[in-house]
């Protein structure tokens with residue numbers, strides 16, 4: 001077993017790790033290194049799919065905890081090469097990588113021709129600079145070795161060939177990236193295509209397939225999906241006859257100048273594969289071809305549920321309400337509906353959804369109101385305008401005004417009737433004390449502050465939590481946390497994503513429960529997060545905190561139900577709210593309190 005093995009960098013290729021090992025230990029020969037790593041000199045070091053991973057994983061230092069499957073999925077090109085392959089082939093290839101023969105694998109995957117794979121290891125000059133600054137040494141990145149990814153997905157720079165051939169002349173060589181072999185290098189695409197949007201989006205789609213391997217489907221399923229897409233786009237009759245000439249023409253139009261270098265990168269010149277993909281191909285086709293066809297079809301039909309853009313901005317305070325200023329719509333699926341989020345540059349955003357079975361389009365629902373709304377609500381509060389008048393002025397309902405004012409921590413004359421805080425109580429100057437504390441120690445996070453004044457913090461936490469949550473500094477990431485593994489930085493990225501998604505769910509009306517499953521459903525690959533949570537400890541803790549308990553969800557439903565009944569002009573009664581909110585007979589104390597609060601007489605509105 002090895003006593004040393006380099007810590008992998010973000011997105012590092014397994015071959016790169018092995019080569020860095022070879023260099024770091026000053027190995028006398030590649031054969032010696034093979035002996036160290038695999039316990040066998042007959043293994044061949046490969047750039048894309050490494051074999052004998054079973055041997056390798058048993059030789060890694062204890063504590064590395066790296067199963068051969070993980071080595072294949074997280075450090076080789078396995079997920080990209082097999083992104084569109086059925087489960088059976090995935091299993092077969094994985095078995096071969098762990099401990100079988102690699103003969104015929106590329107043929108099985110539609111990558112038999114050497115021209116369909118990268119010919120030389122690639123690098124991005126900007127990445128290399130960053131690597132040298134951060135780590136003191138460059139390394140080979142996985143996302144730079146994907147045939148079809150011609151630009152760096154991070155920088156948009158055209159990738160360069162390092163001159164290190166992928167078919168290693170000396171089959172046992174380990175060549176780490178260095179500032180010498182990553183010096184200038186030949187560009188893998190014409191320089192005129194630097195930062196080309198099409199190439200960049202293809203490179204990112206390749207990375208997406210690598211990092212979030214799509215669910216395994218057989219070729220027939222993919223072919224059916226493609227055929228349906230062509231039918232919807234009017235490029236195929238419903239009986240399945242493809243309008244070849246038109247398809248090819250629109251395909252060429254769609255990718256423009258980027259198409260030729262993309263196809264050349266996988267050793268293709270013609271378009272015969274396009275039809276093969278839609279007719280249950282008898283053999284596997286290159287992953288890039290699937291990616292291109294999917295991008296093409298998405299470009300044709302994904303925006304269809306909301307028509308073609310641009311779409312109007314609906315911000316009544318903007319002075320440009322109704323003008324077609326929203327260029328893009330972000331869509332996601334949610335329980336049989338396609339949800340579109342339309343955001344204008346003025347900061348106003350709204351959502352609409354389409355029921356996929358009936359095709360009905362919902363009314364727009366505001367998500368964010370933009371900076372002008374904030375400015376005006378502050379002004380209205382300063383001018384001591386009554387809530388109903390303010391609501392009319394801002395084109396929203398009084399409850400939204402109230403919630404928004406609370407969010408901005410505005411001291412409105414009508415704030416006492418707040419419904420956003422189920423437990424309204426006198427904080428006895430504690431709120432001020434807490435704000436003073438923050439002013440006194442502007443650099444401290446909430447954790448440190450709570451340790452300075454534990455009693456104050458606990459009181460606010462127990463009795464005035466909603467106010468506390470909106471009036472505390474953001475949680476600080478300790479400076480001592482060093483991002484040493486790609487998982488640590490992934491963990492940080494996911495914390496942010498998960499927090500955003502939980503907030504998005506919380507904003508929805510009627511209220512939806514914030515659960516792990518619901519959060520996962522809204523990510524690009526719903527299975528990935530839940531199956532990797534073990535590696536993302538901070539995200540896991542955060543998820544636990546963000547999740548709704550039954551009671552917290554019921555409290556939100558009570559507030560919503562009361563609001564709905566009030567809007568419908570119905571008299572508020574506990575039984576009515578309970579029925580509307582769908583509460584069970586037994587509810588927690590805090591839900592009872594919320595019910596009582598909802599029916600208690602309000603402070604008279606101005």
Ligand SMILES: [Zn+2]
Pocket residue numbers: 124125126127128152153154155156157
């Ligand atoms: Zn780069």
Ligand SMILES: [Zn+2]
Pocket residue numbers: 313314315318320325344345346347348
């Ligand atoms: Zn706008």
